[in-house]
Amino acid sequence: MGANVKAAYRDIPTVFATGQSAFSVMADIGLLTRFNLFKFYSSREPNLSVGTAVKNL
Numbered sequence: 325m326g327a328n329v330k331a332a333y334r335d336i337p338t339v340f341a342t343g344q345s346a347f348s349v350m351a352d353i354g355l356l357t358r359f360n361l362f363k364f365y366s367s368r369e370p371n372l373s374v375g376t377a378v379k380n381l
Contacts, residue, residue, distance in 0.1 A: 328352040350380045 329351050336344040354377035358370035 325356075326354050352377065352379045353381065354378070 329349065332348045332350065334346050334348075354375060356373060356375040358373045360367070360370055361372040363371050
């Protein structure tokens with residue numbers, strides 16, 4: 325399991341558009357698991373990894 329938090333600021337000059345600057349907070353989260361699949365012998369090394377991630381939440 326892991327997570328990452330980011331902050332961003334976008335500055336739009338008032339010459340182009342007034343009140344369009346923005347501040348944002350984003351997070352990435354992810355999960356990873358490793359296990360044996362169809363391995364018919366004893367071993368400490370897993371042979372399959374499955375992971376998922378959600379970015380800029």
